[in-house]
Amino acid sequence: MKLIRYKTSPMLDPVSSLAELREEMDRLFGYTFPSLRPAVEPLWQSACPVNLYRENDRYILRAEVPGFDKKNLQIEVVDGSLVLSGHASTGNKKDTAEESGETRFTRNIPLPDEVDVTQIKAEYQNGVLTVSLPKKAEVKPRQIAIEVK
């Protein structure tokens, strides 16, 4: 459980403090990212700590996953969740079998409905994976023509 940072008197700026209150409530009740739990670290996997940010028209996820080649990192959307995974063999070819090893991780991040999964973009630099999750454009009313026979 994370402590919420202390705020100075909300009376000074009621408008922005209302917006901030909403943010705090969102955070408390996990409204935006419903069941995002802290990174757990099973024995056979390495951790994948993430930070989540919100900008006007998108969410941004940053994940620290050092030591992977771009081609060994995978980002998928499965059943409304963003699944980050990666595998890398740490062993050197000339090492003995006992010394060679494998690193892998999987992280599942539930996405809010408003994310446009077709527009997700990602980049990897210095061991940090940055994923941009744009929100859907305003839902337009759709007209469906009914053929009368």
Next chain:
Amino acid sequence: MSHDKEIQVRETQPVAEAEAPMQAPAYDVSETENEFVITVQIPGVDRKDMETVIDGDDLVITGKRAWKQPESWKLLHEEIPSMDYRLVLRLDHRVNRNALKAHLRDGILTLMLPKAEEIKPRRIEIAS
């Protein structure tokens, strides 16, 4: 890519003690016939923001997380500490300090510490 180039480890004066809290990065040590290999996980650190120095018997590795959260981004969930990295390892007589080499790739710093000549396996020829 330029970040794959080798970084020369240099010997300098003792570094000033940092005041800000630092994170000790995860690291591994392995050994081959001729060298010790240390891998240190410092994701988020650019090559220019890291330093490896030998201070007396200490090998001091520091890395700055130069990335800053843009003004317009609002933090929703946080698991990544924003602290800089610092790792101090003690070197002993088994390491040849004049020939340390390091390179940084994908957030992993690899240090190659050649073994001192005295401890390398030595084959003794038998004179008949």
